[in-house]
Amino acid sequence: MNITVFGAGYVGLVSAVCFAEHGHQVCCMDVDADKIARLSQGELPFYEEGLQPLLERHLAQDNLYFTTDIELAVQDGDILFIAVGTPSQADGQIDLRYIRAVAEHIVEYRTENGMVVVKSTVVPGTCDELQAYFGAALRARNADITLSVASNPEFLQEGMAIQQCLHPDRIVVGTADLHVADRLRAVYADFLTDPNRFLVMSTRSAELAKYASNALLATKISFMNEMSRVAEGIGADINEVRSAMSLDPRIGPHFLNAGCGFGGSCFPKDVSALAYLARQRVPDFTPVVLDAVLERNDTQRVWLAEKVKHIFGINLRNKTFALWGLSFKPNTDDIREASSVYIIDTLLKAGATLQVHDPLAMPMVQARYPEWRLHYVETPEAALAGAEALIIVTEWPVYRNFSLRTIKNLLKEPWIFDGRNIYDPKTTQAVGLRYIGIGRGI
Missing domain, CATH: 3.40.50.720 (NAD(P)-binding Rossmann-like Domain)
Structure with missing residues (x-):
């Protein structure tokens, strides 16, 4: 399947390389021309164990390429994965400007039906917002196409991301459209050995699942750090x-x-x-x-x-x-x-x-x-x-x-x-x- 990944950061690059490893034809697009030039030569912008050999392999096999041409990227993919950054603002809320910028370009350049899958970490309601935007924007330009939006959060740990991406413990998909779910099930067919670990739910549940998972893990760490203060105070280890x-x-x-x-x-x-x-x-x-x-x-x-x-x-x-x-x-x-x-x-x-x-x-x-x-x-x-x-x-x-x-x-x-x-x-x-x-x- 032809897949486009928007964003060559940590999530986007790891996902793109792992899609290629599982047999897909992958385009990875980013606006950073220097990063794209280096990646096209096999140079990584960050270290992740196991990523370098996979990058080199799939560049050589020609089933992975990098580009700054967003029109080409929009048109080349059967499924468009958004994996751009969602940086935190001072008050804690996330900045969705990069998500929205990609969405605007998709509306501008897409000429046939497609699926847009949000892999970036976004707050619940973001996919619903994108779906409404696509509907209104396509009607405004009298485009006779449909864009379906799904949530597909990543659960990767740095340092182990390649193995976790290639062999995930679960795939979470947020959509109410059975056709969308089936197409993503096909994308991930070779990733999972247990089909019961492919979970389909509402977009808001999928979006919240990512936040809830990370919040629970952080809670465990902070709880143990609090207990460390108690232990130190009472003479325990x-x-x-x-x-x-x-x-x-x-x-x-x-x-x-x-x-x-x-x-x-x-x-x-x-x-x-x-x-x-x-x-x-x-x-x-x-x-x-x-x-x-x-x-x-x-x-x-x-x-x-x-x-x-x-x-x-x-x-x-x-x-x-x-x-x-x-x-x-x-x-x-x-x-x-x-x-x-x-x-x-x-x-x-x-x-x-x-x-x-x-x-x-x-x-x-x-x-x-x-x-x-x-x-x-x-x-x-x-x-x-x-x-x-x-x-x-x-x-x-x-x-x-x-x-x-x-x-x-x-x-x-x-x-x-x-x-x-x-x-x-x-x-x-x-x-x-x-x-x-x-x-x-x-």
């Missing part, structure tokens, strides 16, 4: 508490790690958007749980920096610290809403100098911080050399497996501030390190 909780089948083991807050392009934005939506659309209602999730995360993201200041003082001039991990999670170079950004801001404001390392994300941080007190180093060892303490923000495997004795020998003072609880307090103390984790009150 949150990791031991988690091990007991995770064996309860009603709870499960996932998203129970306490740490220095959640980040990325989804959880903060989606929880904020859902809270805003609830305030605007639901009469006499306050989203107290969603508000609490965001509030706890805001305080958790700087708690590690506050622990450093508690030990070394509020004035950190002439103090140098090693900071390991800049991306919001391992296996990505994404620093959007990353805890590292908030920790760096807090420590720089206090006068500190930082020696930072990350396997992938340093170029992203360098673009944000030309600050002379932020030194980018090529190895974890170089970050440690002469530093007052080590601050761990992202749980990359290279840090988990690092020699504690080497840390002790390279640091000026034997302090570890472990924002992801990757080390055992007793083991670190046995080699002479002073250990401060998250919720490690024992």
